[in-house]
Each structure stands twice: as structure tokens, then as C-alpha cells.
Amino acid sequence: MSFTYQGNQLFAEDCAIADLAKQYGTPLFVYSKAAIIENWQQFAAHWPAPHKLCYAVKANSNIAVLNVLARLGAGFDIVSGGELARVLAAGGKAKDVVFSGVGKSREEIAYALEQGIGCFNVESAAELERIQAVAAEQGCVAPISLRVNPDVDAQTHPYIATGLKANKFGIAMSDAREVFRRGAQLPNLDMRGVDCHIGSQILSAQPFMDASERMFALIRDLRAEGIQITHLDMGGGFGIPYQHEAKLDVSGYLQSLQERAKEMGDLTLMLEPGRSIVGNTGVMVTKVEYYKPGSEKNFLLVDAGMNDLLRPSLYNAYHDIVAVQRHEGLDEPLVDVVGPVCETGDFFGHARHLAAEEGDLLAVMNAGAYGFTMASNYNTRPRAAEVMVHGASATLIREREPLESLWQGEHLLGEDA
Ligand SMILES: Cc1ncc(COP(=O)(O)O)c(C=O)c1O
Numbered sequence: 001m002s003f004t005y006q007g008n009q010l011f012a013e014d015c016a017i018a019d020l021a022k023q024y025g026t027p028l029f030v031y032s033k034a035a036i037i038e039n040w041q042q043f044a045a046h047w048p049a050p051h052k053l054c055y056a057v058k059a060n061s062n063i064a065v066l067n068v069l070a071r072l073g074a075g076f077d078i079v080s081g082g083e084l085a086r087v088l089a090a091g092g093k094a095k096d097v098v099f100s101g102v103g104k105s106r107e108e109i110a111y112a113l114e115q116g117i118g119c120f121n122v123e124s125a126a127e128l129e130r131i132q133a134v135a136a137e138q139g140c141v142a143p144i145s146l147r148v149n150p151d152v153d154a155q156t157h158p159y160i161a162t163g164l165k166a167n168k169f170g171i172a173m174s175d176a177r178e179v180f181r182r183g184a185q186l187p188n189l190d191m192r193g194v195d196c197h198i199g200s201q202i203l204s205a206q207p208f209m210d211a212s213e214r215m216f217a218l219i220r221d222l223r224a225e226g227i228q229i230t231h232l233d234m235g236g237g238f239g240i241p242y243q244h245e246a247k248l249d250v251s252g253y254l255q256s257l258q259e260r261a262k263e264m265g266d267l268t269l270m271l272e273p274g275r276s277i278v279g280n281t282g283v284m285v286t287k288v289e290y291y292k293p294g295s296e297k298n299f300l301l302v303d304a305g306m307n308d309l310l311r312p313s314l315y316n317a318y319h320d321i322v323a324v325q326r327h328e329g330l331d332e333p334l335v336d337v338v339g340p341v342c343e344t345g346d347f348f349g350h351a352r353h354l355a356a357e358e359g360d361l362l363a364v365m366n367a368g369a370y371g372f373t374m375a376s377n378y379n380t381r382p383r384a385a386e387v388m389v390h391g392a393s394a395t396l397i398r399e400r401e402p403l404e405s406l407w408q409g410e411h412l413l414g415e416d417a
């Protein structure tokens with residue numbers, strides 16, 4: 001494990017987290033390089049070539065994190081031109097990138113084509129026409145996969161379920177054949193794959209199995225019409241335990257995907273894991289500003305807010321919160337751990353037993369995925385710094401934002417206004 005106690009002190013690999021907080025200040029995201037590498041290699045061990053793993057950049061897009069993964073041979077799944085620029089800045093190759101997302105702009109499509117994107121995961125008939133038009137302007141052929149909505153209940157939080165008919169994502173299964181036929185007629189498109197992504201933080205293999213059955217059936221139908229599908233991308237969504245949930249075991253699912261693909265002849269498989277690669281590899285460190293006992297509730301007011309880690313506020317998500325330096329023998333009162341932001345929804349945990357006082361440090365666990373990437377400047381708060389540890393060394397991989405940068409690009413109206 002990458003985050004462990006040595007005596008009373010919480011360590012990230014061989015770095016005392018209290019020392020990192022002293023050096024870099026709080027709030028602070030701390031990532032373990034060894035943990036990222038381990039998660040990647042464990043996944044890759046179940047996924048031999050020619051099948052491909054494309055890390056979902058939105059989970060954690062720091063360029064140092066992307067660089068570690070690029071060196072391990074990762075491909076990438078992106079959802080914006082900005083994410084593509086990050087991947088390239090981190091040493092990734094455009095040909096190893098798949099471009100997902102429901103609302104790709106003309107500019108983003110043009111940029112991706114100029115860079116030589118590996119594949120567009122197309123989410124609507126209108127997007128297909130737009131990519132054709134941009135590719136024709138550039139005189140190139142765009143590699144295309146159609147994202148199909150398999151209408152499977154992923155049994156996850158409704159905000160992060162994406163594979164139901166009622167969701168905005170993908171092309172309805174019933175329309176997929178027609179859209180594919182249309183794509184096959186367009187001269188600047190190379191229709192080569194189908195993909196789906198049914199949601200995130202999924203803790204049972206069954207929804208993935210159900211979705212894959214539907215995708216294999218679609219591929220068979222398309223092939224029967226003479227349309228040569230050569231890849232199937234089953235997306236990401238593999239959940240991690242945040243509280244007491246059983247660990248998701250997808251080895252059987254991955255095995256069966258590979259067996260099915262072999263039966264179908266020339267079919268390369270792809271996956272787009274995000275959370276399962278980085279979720280447990282990071283913590284957010286925060287300092288207690290005040291202990292505020294009350295008649296109904298006690299509050300620990302900390303220096304991180306919902307702008308730094310939004311998951312509890314947005315999804316009522318559970319994150320373990322632990323003391324960075326444990327006090328032995330102290331009472332552990334029941335407290336709500338809350339931030340300084342002017343919203344009642346600004347919390348990290350309700351009714352936790354924690355012994356902490358002003359100046360103490362807490363670590364919010366499992367903050368490596370959808371932590372910093374969902375941070376904002378709400379309440380004009382600078383975004384936190386990020387540090388990557390490896391063994392006993394720590395590298396600052398993103399500085400805390402200087403205050404002035406928070407209004408850079410804004411303009412006064414001027415004297416006459
Ligand atoms: C298209 C797509 N691929 C991959 C992912 C990564 O999901 P996760 O982090 O749950 O693995 C997402 C996010 O849900 C996504 O929308």
C-alpha cells in the first residue's frame with residue numbers, strides 16, 4: 001500500500017505527509033508514482049497486445065501523471081482539445097488517442113485531425129457529418145468509431161450513469177446501423193469501430209457483460225451487411241472501494257472479452273479506465289483551521305473546500321478522512337468535516353469520529369481521480385498544489401495558483417463606462 005502509517009505518521013511511499021504539507025502548504029494533493037505504475041501494470045497484465053488500454057485523462061490530467069503512463073505505453077481517452085494538448089505536452093502520441101465526448105466543436109475536430117488522432121468516438125449523426133466536412137477541408141480521412149448507447153443500467157449514481165436510453169451519450173442501438181451505413185458512404189471517413197461507455201464507479205461485472213453482449217451482437221449484424229468493424233472499445237467505468245465495498249474483480253470479464261474477440265476473427269479490443277488507475281493513488285491533505293463544537297453538531301473547519309474536491313458535494317460521495325499525525329488516547333468526538341466555502345454543501349464527511357485540533361493535518365483518501373481535475377476557483381480560492389512522491393523523493397508537479405492569476409484576463413470598464 002502506498003499510504004501507510006509508520007508509527008503515528010501517515011506516509012506516502014517513504015515521504016512523511018506532514019513534511020510535504022510543511023514544505024508545500026495545504027490544501028495539497030499528494031500522488032504515489034509507485035501506486036500509479038502498479039495499478040497500470042496489474043490492469044495491463046490482463047490485457048495483452050494487440051488489445052489497447054487508453055487511460056481516461058479526465059480522471060487526473062496532470063502532465064506528470066500522463067507522462068508516467070505514456071512511458072508505460074498507455075494510450076489515452078480524451079474529451080476535449082485541451083486534454084489532447086495535455087497528452088501531447090506529456091509525451092503521448094496523437095495516434096494513441098481516442099477522442100470521446102458528445103459536443104466536439106469544429107475547432108477541436110480540426111485540431112485533432114491536424115495532430116493525427118487515433119480515432120474519433122462519434123456520439124451522433126450530426127457529429128459524423130461535421131467530422132466529414134472538416135476532414136474534407138483538410139483533405140484527410142478521419143478514423144471513426146460509433147459510440148453506441150447499449151441501454152444498460154450500470155447501477156451507479158445517476159449523475160455518472162451514461163449507458164441508458166435516457167442519457168445524452170451515444171447513438172441509440174436502434175439507430176446505429178443506419179448511422180453506420182451513412183458513415184460508410186462518406187468519402188473522408190474510415191468507419192472502423194464501435195464503442196460504448198456505460199458509466200463510472202461501477203462495482204459489479206454484470207452490467208459490463210450485458211453491454212458487451214449487445215455490442216458483439218451489433219458487430220455481427222454490421223459484419224453481415226459487409227461493414228468491416230475492426231475494433232470494439234468498451235470504455236471505462238471500473239469502480240474502486242471508497243468505503244466498505246467489495247473490490248470489483250473484472251478479470252473474468254476481461255478474459256471473456258478476449259475469447260469472444262478471438263472467435264470473431266480480426267477484432268482489436270480497447271478499454272478506457274480512469275478511476276481504477278489513479279483513484280487510490282492520491283490523497284488530499286488539508287489543515288484544520290478551527291474546531292467548532294455545537295449543540296447539534298461539532299464541526300472541523302478545514303482549509304480545503306468543495307472547490308478543491310467536489311465529489312462529496314456533487315455526488316454525496318464517501319471519502320475516508322484520517323489524521324496525518326495520530327494522537328494516541330484522545331477522545332474522538334463525532335464531527336462533520338467541512339470547508340470554508342459559503343455553501344452548506346461544502347463538506348468532506350458527516351458524522352466522523354476524529355480527534356483533531358487547530359493546526360492538525362487530515363488526509364482525504366482516494367482523491368487521485370476526479371479530485372484536482374474537478375477543482376474550481378469558486379469563492380476566488382486558488383487551486384491547490386500537486387506533488388508526486390516516488391520512494392523518499394517528492395516532486396512538485398503543479399504549483400498552487402498565485403492569487404493574481406485568479407483575475408488575470410479580466411478588465412475594468414475604464415473611466416468613462
Ligand atoms: C467515454 C468515457 N470513457 C472513460 C471514462 C472513464 O471512466 P472511469 O474513470 O470510471 O474509468 C469516462 C468517464 O466516465 C468516459 O465518459
Ligand SMILES: N[C@@H](CCCC[NH3+])C(=O)O
Pocket residue numbers: 058160200201311369370374
Ligand atoms: N466525476 C465523476 C466521474 C465521472 C466520469 C466522467 N464520465 C466522479 O467523480 O465520480
